[in-house]
Amino acid sequence: MAESDDPTAIRSIAVRGDDLAAALEAEMRSGGDAVLRITPPFSGRMRARLHVPGDDAYDAPAPIHVGPRELVDEPPAYPEPAETEDALRADPDAEYTRERHRERHQDAVAAWREAVRECVVDEVTLATDDEHRVAVTLL
Known part of the structure; x- marks a missing residue:
C-alpha cells in the first residue's frame, strides 16, 4: 500500500515489547507520559515507537500517540x-x-x-476522526 497522510490507511501496528514495557513502567511508576508514537506518512503496516512528548511541533498530519495501557489487557x-x-x-x-x-x-x-x-491486545482503536481499529503485533 502506498504511503498516505490519511491514518485510516493503517491496518496494523507493530511495537517492540521493550518499548511497550518501558512506556507502561513510566506511567505506573511516576505517572509519566510516555506513549507509543506512529509517525506519518502512514501505510498499511506501521511501527509504534517509544516517545516522551514534549514541546513537539509537527506539520500536518501529526503523529498518532497510543497510550501504553491501550495496548495491554490487565497488566x-x-x-x-x-x-x-x-x-x-x-x-x-x-x-x-x-x-x-x-x-x-x-x-x-x-x-x-x-x-x-x-498481556498485549490483538487490536487497538487509534485516535483518528473515525476511531479506526487496527491489529497489534508484538516484536
Whole structure:
C-alpha cells in the first residue's frame, strides 16, 4: 500500500515489547507520559515507537500517540521495592543484604516486563476522526 497522510490507511501496528514495557513502567511508576508514537506518512503496516512528548511541533498530519495501557489487557502489578524486600526477609533460605535485595528486585522487574508481553491486545482503536481499529503485533 502506498504511503498516505490519511491514518485510516493503517491496518496494523507493530511495537517492540521493550518499548511497550518501558512506556507502561513510566506511567505506573511516576505517572509519566510516555506513549507509543506512529509517525506519518502512514501505510498499511506501521511501527509504534517509544516517545516522551514534549514541546513537539509537527506539520500536518501529526503523529498518532497510543497510550501504553491501550495496548495491554490487565497488566500485572508493578513490583515495588518494599514488596521485594518483604519477600526476601521472609525467605528462610536467604539472608537479607542490600545487594541481594537489589538483585531480587531487578529480577522481579525483568519478570514483570516479560509478563507485560503476555498481556498485549490483538487490536487497538487509534485516535483518528473515525476511531479506526487496527491489529497489534508484538516484536
